[in-house]
Amino acid sequence: MAAEKTYPEIRDAVVKLCSQFPGEYWRRLDSDKAYPTEFVQALTEAGYLSVLIPEEYGGSGLPLSAACAVLEEIQRSGGNGGACHAQMYTMGTMLRHGSEEQKNTYLPAIADGSLRLQAFGVTEPSSGTDTSRIRTTAVRDGDDYVVNGQKVWISRTQHSDLMILLVRTTPRDECAKHTDGMSVLLVDMRDALGNGLTIKPIDTLMNHATTELFFDDLRVPAQNLIGEEGRGFRCILDGMNAERILIAAECIGDARWFTEKSAQYARDREVFGRPIGQNQGIQFPIARAHIQTEAAALMVERAADLYDAGKPAGAEANMAKLLASEASWAAADQCIQTHGGYGFATEYDVERKFRETRLYQVAPVSTNLILSFVATQELGMPRSF
Numbered sequence: 001m002a003a004e005k006t007y008p009e010i011r012d013a014v015v016k017l018c019s020q021f022p023g024e025y026w027r028r029l030d031s032d033k034a035y036p037t038e039f040v041q042a043l044t045e046a047g048y049l050s051v052l053i054p055e056e057y058g059g060s061g062l063p064l065s066a067a068c069a070v071l072e073e074i075q076r077s078g079g080n081g082g083a084c085h086a087q088m089y090t091m092g093t094m095l096r097h098g099s100e101e102q103k104n105t106y107l108p109a110i111a112d113g114s115l116r117l118q119a120f121g122v123t124e125p126s127s128g129t130d131t132s133r134i135r136t137t138a139v140r141d142g143d144d145y146v147v148n149g150q151k152v153w154i155s156r157t158q159h160s161d162l163m164i165l166l167v168r169t170t171p172r173d174e175c176a177k178h179t180d181g182m183s184v185l186l187v188d189m190r191d192a193l194g195n196g197l198t199i200k201p202i203d204t205l206m207n208h209a210t211t212e213l214f215f216d217d218l219r220v221p222a223q224n225l226i227g228e229e230g231r232g233f234r235c236i237l238d239g240m241n242a243e244r245i246l247i248a249a250e251c252i253g254d255a256r257w258f259t260e261k262s263a264q265y266a267r268d269r270e271v272f273g274r275p276i277g278q279n280q281g282i283q284f285p286i287a288r289a290h291i292q293t294e295a296a297a298l299m300v301e302r303a304a305d306l307y308d309a310g311k312p313a314g315a316e317a318n319m320a321k322l323l324a325s326e327a328s329w330a331a332a333d334q335c336i337q338t339h340g341g342y343g344f345a346t347e348y349d350v351e352r353k354f355r356e357t358r359l360y361q362v363a364p365v366s367t368n369l370i371l372s373f374v375a376t377q378e379l380g381m382p383r384s385f
């Protein structure tokens, strides 16, 4: 299958690493709702989770397109990078907006795996996608901020030492712009747990280690403020674009996995005395999913290139995420259809990946919000909200 390839050496090495974690491994975790600790450990030791950390802090200092290659190949191998992909983009907030002291303290430890930064706390039950309405507050008290509120859908908190947390430090109605007055705190989960932070796991469609968080007078040292107080939204925006591009790359990996599976099965499975893939009713939708994937992959590449060149990449990051998540879903749907009844059997991994890839049309940002962004910001139509 023609699929063009940046970073071939990295891709080959990631595929090799992933071959130690075959379908049975992911199936067992899925049925136990367990975290892929060994896989994350292997990726960390091989240095793949620190590809974006500059060399001076112990990482490889590679561009976002290299991180895309890593995540795409994990998904294409049948695994799930959702367990650890946040480490790649959350550290960007610290890298771009953290003080020298914060960077020197945390980034080398994140790079060598002794500290895990896997949690990114933005979403809240009452605000949903409307981030400016978050209600979790941080009030300065001496050398600390005192945090109260609630977050929902915060993933990997039970497998992370640190969390990037978005809070309100000035009430929304006292700010000139509704995105002002929010701040970013680095929370050390090891100190916080049981001292004002409670974590409650959420059971989900797929194995995703996501949780609800409750803050009750949690004290966070003021020195853990990242960037300027009140300008936190800007600090996380860059990270969000990186997140969208990386997750789009994961969707491309998923889509390619599904389409390769579909084509293989269509060649092998014989019904009515011939391979089912000889029927155009089977082969055309698989070809269409492939075409959709390759087109989306070009947009992912373009978004990553713009991001790596330091140019505005917001529109392309959003469009790449939308196209790639729709391509992976189309490929997933066709993969189930091609497998007939066997698509529903866990041993084929198709139903597991089908459940896993569905997430990406909702999180990290839902399709409607991307459409709204493009309609209003790119095409100049009036806002509906």
Ligand SMILES: Cc1cc2nc3c(=O)[nH]c(=O)nc-3n(C[C@H](O)[C@H](O)[C@H](O)COP(=O)(O)OP(=O)(O)OC[C@H]3O[C@@H](n4cnc5c(N)ncnc54)[C@H](O)[C@@H]3O)c2cc1C
Residues within 6 Å of the ligand: 119, 120, 121, 122, 123, 124, 127, 128, 129, 130, 152, 153, 154, 155, 156, 204, 208, 210, 359, 362, 363, 364, 365, 366, 367, 368, 369, 372, 384, 385
């Ligand atoms: C498994 C999982 C893991 C997650 N991990 C994290 C994480 O680690 N950190 C984190 O901060 N968040 C995380 N999220 C949250 C995720 O980013 C949100 O679920 C997502 O942004 C949508 O927010 P919501 O669920 O509140 O939906 P809502 O905002 O309630 O929206 C519901 C639906 O309505 C649509 N909608 C809302 N407003 C409009 C409008 N004006 N016009 C048209 N349609 C609209 C949305 O598109 C969506 O389809 C995760 C979510 C899931 C499910």
